[in-house]
Amino acid sequence: MKYIRNTLEIDWVNFDICIDHDVSKISDGCIIDTNFNIDDLSNGDLNLGSAKIRNKSKIILSKKGDPIKLTSKKNIVNVQGNIFKWLHGQNVTGESNLLKIICNFVEKLENLGFFYPTKAQMFKIKKGNFRVYRVDIKQDLIFYSKDEALRYLDHVIKLGTYPYKKKDKYKNGCYFGMTSKRWNIRYYHKGTELRDKNRRFYTEKELFALAELMVRSEIRVLNPQLKDWCLSYGYHWGNLEKINLIFLEKFNELKLPDVMEREKILNIDDKSDRKFYAVIKNNCPEDFYCRATISSKKTKFLNEYGIDIDDLRAK
Numbered sequence: 001m002k003y004i005r006n007t008l009e010i011d012w013v014n015f016d017i018c019i020d021h022d023v024s025k026i027s028d029g030c031i032i033d034t035n036f037n038i039d040d041l042s043n044g045d046l047n048l049g050s051a052k053i054r055n056k057s058k059i060i061l062s063k064k065g066d067p068i069k070l071t072s073k074k075n076i077v078n079v080q081g082n083i084f085k086w087l088h089g090q091n092v093t094g095e096s097n098l099l100k101i102i103c104n105f106v107e108k109l110e111n112l113g114f115f116y117p118t119k120a121q122m123f124k125i126k127k128g129n130f131r132v133y134r135v136d137i138k139q140d141l142i143f144y145s146k147d148e149a150l151r152y153l154d155h156v157i158k159l160g161t162y163p164y165k166k167k168d169k170y171k172n173g174c175y176f177g178m179t180s181k182r183w184n185i186r187y188y189h190k191g192t193e194l195r196d197k198n199r200r201f202y203t204e205k206e207l208f209a210l211a212e213l214m215v216r217s218e219i220r221v222l223n224p225q226l227k228d229w230c231l232s233y234g235y236h237w238g239n240l241e242k243i244n245l246i247f248l249e250k251f252n253e254l255k256l257p258d259v260m261e262r263e264k265i266l267n268i269d270d271k272s273d274r275k276f277y278a279v280i281k282n283n284c285p286e287d288f289y290c291r292a293t294i295s296s297k298k299t300k301f302l303n304e305y306g307i308d309i310d311d312l313r314a315k
Contacts, residue, residue: 003152003215004142008247009094010101011218012136014080015234017125019106020116021077026070027055060114064089064202070114077115079105080134092190092207092214094138098237099128128234132226135237137247138218140190146212149189153215156187161255172196176254182225185250190214217251268305273297280309 030053057071057078066089068081083105085091095101103126109115117125124130143149157174161167162185165177173188191212194200200208226232229246237243268274276297279288286294298309 002144003148006140006142007096008137008139008244009096010084010098010135011091011094011138012082012134012220013098013102013132014078014134015102016073016076016078016131016133017102017106017121018076018130019121019125020075020118021072022114022116023055023072025114026058026060026077027072028058029056030054031056062086062089082136090203090207092194092203092211096240098132098135099126099234102130102234125234128236128238130234132232132234132237133223134221135226135231136218136220138216139247139251141215141217142210143213143215146191149191149213149215153187153189155256156215156254159257160187163253163255181222182228183219183221183250185217185219185254187215187217190216217254219247219250273300273305277301277307 032053055072057069059067059069061067062085066082066086068079068083068086071078071080082091083101084095087101087104087108106115106117106122106125110117141149141152143152153173157169160174160176162176165180165184168175168178172192173186175184175186177184178186191208191214193216194203194208194211203211221229221231223232230236231246268277276285276289279285289297294309301307301309
């Protein structure tokens, strides 16, 4: 089964940047944290001296409804979301350079009047002087047809294994290490995801056609693992060659046995013919079928599938 491996791209990120900003525009009010007891009200004793006030996070939606979560913490802003998708309205394609994505995002919010970066702040951001807490890395496998993409995904779901990571299946794919607090990897069909999330008609025809050919493999890396892999700061992501080596190694650890035999069986549409094929490969057909059925199947397999039953039995 042939496919093209796309380049590694950034899909989701959680990071802090030090930047001047308009708190009123990126906050949904405030939260007061205090050990104040409601019973004190009856005594007229209201002392909020030990209270801490923090800004509530705010969700900023793009024109197509894609969310970015912003949290103001004094002179720092925490950002969480799929920035490329927020900027471009889709994530069928993507961007490999984390620093480039974040700089584009900062410039966009500066134009919207949310951020007011000084030259010194912008210089630090471009150099990667900011903290990273989570990054999702994707690598798309592009097949020559949708059927081939779905067939490959089915192989991964049914036969795939990953070292030291439990497999959890769901409707459109599977996770390896889903509950890990460090990192996990998942596989799914991008076209199906767009339909399930009602994004089919909001995606350009060419991009949706590409998504139909695409099995997405995606690694989610959380803060503890980012520290271990020395990827906790933006400047760690500037060396794209190093990033490729780290994550290509992880993507390549998927174990998928030889699927040629399963391919042959799945290519036979008729269920009774599939069963007959399996019997021929593993058993004595005379124990299960009469001579007339064997003769009929032999003719059908040769004419419809190009398979010589006698060759299978000889093996």
